[in-house]
Amino acid sequence: MIDFTGQVAIVTGAGAGLGRSHALGLAARGARVVVNDMGQGADAVAREIESAGGQAIAHHADVSDEAMVSDMVAHTIDRWGRIDALVNNAGILRDKTFAKMDMADFRKVIDVHLIGSANCCHAVWSIMRAQGFGRIVLTASGSGLYGNFGQANYGAAKAAMVGLMNVLHIEGARYDIRVNTLAPTAATAMTKGLLPEAALDLLQPETITPGVLFLLGKDAPSRTILSAGAGTFAVTQIRETQGALIEGDITPEAVAAQWDQITDATDVENIENAFAQTRKYALRAAKAKGIALDW
Known part of the structure; x- marks a missing residue:
């Protein structure tokens, strides 16, 4: 039984879609959850968790802003005294063919996905080392692993998650910090309009979250790329x-x-x-x- 009672988890981009599903899944299994999102969705998800009998707080940090991330982590420690799990889920799209892409949009996507994930990992790293325990999930994508037309910025940012995972896995091993990467295919606000409605109905976030909960468990692997969608789970290997x-x-x-x-x-x-x-x-x-x- 994978149980998070007594543990504290931060989920970024948790105001809707995959992040919301991950936050609810963690709370349902006993975790106290920091619901991070820049929009008001974070407050709604935190209330949803509390209405179901769980514990949650909302925080509106922009993950690409190091100071705001540090504030989120400080608030978490002040409230609950520890951080056991971090799910880096926050993301944006700025799709356009590379020939037409504004480099400001390229940098913005890198800032949110890569720098944002690095900011969050760095902010919790010393805490997890001191605890001798930590579980981190980074979020990649098939666009990063295999490529996708019009997503040079997004694909580059998502491929970077694998490189970050590989190093953090090595550096965190002696402290029982296990670092894995999720590569999901899901129906979210970011994929709406890109896929047929029938496919979207099958690719619900709730079909992916169980894989995330496994990667956050005490017996989780480390340095694994778990690809997931519509109830199928596979391991992508380099x-x-x-x-x-x-x-x-x-x-x-x-x-x-x-x-x-x-x-x-x-x-x-x-x-x-x-x-x-x-x-x-x-x-x-x-x-x-x-x-x-x-x-």
């Missing part, structure tokens, strides 16, 4: 082929000649970190040259 070692002259033509082997997906492997990738390449080159490399 893996690497064995590749080919080019001996002799390393030229563009040599790369082209070995392209089939370079792209051969047989025996693909998970790379634990960037250093492990460097070690893999150096050891292979050393072996080919008959060099004893004690590494």
Whole structure:
């Protein structure tokens, strides 16, 4: 039984859609919830939680504003004394083809999704380290993992969640801070008008929230990209082929000649970190040259 009794969770962008669903789901299982949203929806969701017998407070921080995020975290600690879970859900869209995109809109999307998530993670990080416990969920998207027409800004911001997760997972491991990424496909205000109505009916936020609650549990994994939509859950993985070692002259033509082997997906492997990738390449080159490399 995944239970959050006694725990405190912050959910950003929780005034509607996915964030609201996550906040309600946490509260239903005993968490005290900080409902963050710039609009009045945060107050409505907090009242909804309290009407159901839960505990919640609303906070209207703009997550891209570091000072406002710090204020939200300070209020949370003043009220409840701890922070166990953070769900980075806040987001915006400024869709346009790259040729027509205003770079101010590119930066704004990066500020909300990437800088906003980093602000929130940074604000709770020392608290979770001191507690020896923390659960963080970042929110990516298929647009970031696979691309989507007209969403260069959004796709770049969402792909960045994976890089942030990878490093925070490594740095938080010794403190039992587990960091995962959700890649949802849901019917929300951001997707309305982009998908057929019949599909939207199936892609309700409530079909995704159970995956988030799992990622926030005591026995959660870490460094996992959980893709979810309409009740389907899948894990997206970044893996690497064995590749080919080019001996002799390393030229563009040599790369082209070995392209089939370079792209051969047989025996693909998970790379634990960037250093492990460097070690893999150096050891292979050393072996080919008959060099004893004690590494």
